[in-house]
Amino acid sequence: MTVLDFAHVTKIYNVRGAGQMKALDDVSFTLQSGRTIGLVGQSGSGKSTIAKILTQLERPTSGDVLLDGAPIPQRGQALRRYRQQLRMVFQDPFASLNPYHSIRYHIERPLRLDGVVPAAQTEAEVRRLLERVRLDPQTVIDRRPHELSGGQRQRVAIARALASRPKILVADEPVSMLDVSIRLGVLNLLADLQREEGLGVLYITHDLATARHFSDEIIVLNQGRIVEQGTADDVILRPQDPYTRELRAASPDPEKHFAAQSPTGGLR
Amino acid sequence: MTAVQPQLTEPIEPGRDALDVGTTATRAVHGRSRVPWRFLGSRALFYLFTLWAAITINFFLPRMMKGDAVTQYLARNRNVSPEAADALRALLGLDTDKSLLQQYLDYWSHLLRGDLGVSLLHGLRPVTEVISQALPWTIGLVGFATIVSFTIGTVGGAVIGWRRGSRLDALIPITTFLSTIPYFWLGLLAIAVFSVNLRWFPIGKAYGVGVRPEWSLEFIGQVIHHGTLPALTIVIASLGGWMLGMRNMMLTVLDEDYITVAQAKGMPNSRVLWRYAARNAVLPQIQSFALSIGFIVGGTIVMEMVFSYPGIGKLLLDATNAKDYALMQGVFLVITISVLVANILADVAYAFLDPRTRQTEA
């Protein structure tokens, strides 16, 4: 079992001309393989910062990130091996694939970079990965990203993330830019893959409903601080923190009476 | 185009909302930071650096020339006063007994005193005097023509962009073609047609031969008469660039949703065109205007040669041909400083026109 420890991480950005901005303030959580954590919060709460720190696109100002007890290496072969274990699926299916390269190229690169399979088997592995995300390899493999739909692109992004056989998957709002009708399909795919591969998934979202559907545990983030943490049902059905309550109140509920709502009308 | 996300300045309590509390966006609306000091400050720093770079290039220019050319120059100006000779040596690098650093410092001390040496070509008059006689002609004609061209081009481009798909679209390739014609050839053609054949305008110069400059109506009339053809050719040649840029920007802006909202609100078309679309489209125009000032200066030199106009462009060419190094250095310096000043003015205008620069100060 792989354990990822996010321990007391603080991240402060220096904004040119406007002083400092504290994106994360003493954030701690533990992610284990085989479990999904939902990270919930509005825009600007620090969710993407956590994703960037995990993928080493940013470094924490203070605090530690430990994979199986060892701190994340800064460079060299050790960093490469760490990167192999933790992969990310980005939010925007239109922007996360290079418009100039074919789908085959996108999935080949991590295979070649990490030497996951011998060179002779690369093509077969690419096709296998495409099938795992329920795309037809023959149709898709030679196309460029702009020839695919949003849902298909996101599946390709997932296949690319899985190519190096990681233990942890960070999904940064993977469905918020997709049509509502196909969101469930992609989320169910993620859930199946998580079960089959025994991945630990950090599911970052601002949508409470899918967080509850998909996660074992939920963490609520507000302006860089964790305000609530617990099992999915606990947090959604019995929220303690006022911010969590506001979030829940802001979710559209067809049964709710308008007159009974509070005058603040939510934070969005 | 990304927008700066307004940040809440205080946490929200029940009963208040974002507008009450105030975000960075609303603070700009309430006018708490009008002057974008940080933006202007960084630009000022850049311009100082560029000025230093230009002066240093100027310092090295004559020192790169062949030695015998400079000694010839020294041999030619016998009747120079000792102070003037001193200045010349410092400017042209003839005092080889001093170290390079010492020469550099001497050069700066001469500059700061306003001493640019004496001009061989103009009877040993101080270079500053020669340049200050020529400079107003250039600034007057070229400045006027450029403003006219920019205005017509921008307004025209806005209208053409608004009326896309109409016959006005044909103006774009026409004006672009006129811009790709080499300017000097256009000027020569204009002279051939309008001055030689039709005799509507005089052939060159700023005023009649043998006429003394004075503030009389007749003299001003002559100046306008002589200046019309050069100004006209400048306007025709540069119109295409402004029109094309503005029209392209308009097409991009008109696709934005806020234009549709404005029209759907029932706003009259003229307001949408000018207060909404053109107002936003003109911002990159001002930036490209600032960038093109250097090229406008280049065009001046050509124009003044073709029309024998007594501005600093012609001064530079005459100095180059006569190997009057002090004058060459001086004109280059003045040209560079003028370009810098024009850029600063454009930057200031841009800083005040673009609300985003004001907002990021908050």
Added chain:
Amino acid sequence: MTTPATLGIRTAAAAPDPTSRQSRWAKLGGAFAMFRNGKSITGLAILGFFVLVAIFADVLAPFSPTTVDHTARFQPPSAQHWLGTTHIGEDVLSQVIHGTRGVIVVGFLAAAIATLIAITIGVISGYLSGWKSEGLSALTNVFLVIPGLPLIIIVASMFEDPPLWVIAAVLGLIGWAWGARVLRAQTMSLRNRDFIQAARANGEPLRRIITIEMLPNLMALIAASFVGTVTAAILSLTTLSYIGVIPVTTYNWGTILNWASAQGAFQQNQWWWYLPPGLCIAAIGVALSLINFGIDEYVNPRLRSAGERARAMKKKGMNVNDPVTAVRMDDVPHPADRKEHAS
């Protein structure tokens, strides 16, 4: 948050295509898609014509440019001299044809040098951050602000008889700044795009990120910058030759105009001498502008379709600037009619 900008999404084909493997030619064609519209093709054709003339100048020109025929001075166009003769009887047509070579060589060489420098400085300063990036940017801006033509005039006056490649090098060294600035801005915006972040997270080495991930996305900009620099170099060359700063022993259209002007051709209406070289410069300028228009429309599809959309709407009687569209009831079938067709 900006809406994702896509140039046109096609939903995936329903039927699987067994021969979907793209051939190399198709891939290459895709790389040059920016040149495939009418404007670019016209421009390329005109440019190609001039390049051919430059290459085959010796074969095409009826005379050597310096052949002097004392009996035929200042002659208007005739069967023997298609573009007439100069003041000492040289054939204008031959001079123009031979002059093409200097223009093309200097234009392309200067642009190649300038574009290479622009790519190096622009992309590197765009990708890095911090003082290295700011320093390169300041260098670029200095070159941008310092007026080019006066500097070239002064520098050129120091050479006695510079060979073509020296002229090209000087023009290139002064003209790279504009392209570098544009490329830096675009690289900075690309750097934050998700697919670059994904490549970094995958552990792609820096040189691969710049060359294989970023450069293809910058191709259109680089092409436009190159074409623009060719135009600027050709205009600078001909202008400097006309002014006389570049010695008149080299052949190009500017020097022909220099001689024509010095011999009073403009005053004496010898249009056959001064019109053709100027028209040639204009023609090449137009060709290069057309190519750039084509690239512009490829990069920004709004430019291409805006006019067409407006005209299509006009045909239907609508104005593209109307905020609301009137609904005409005469086109809507009567409910009773519709029932007849339903089975």
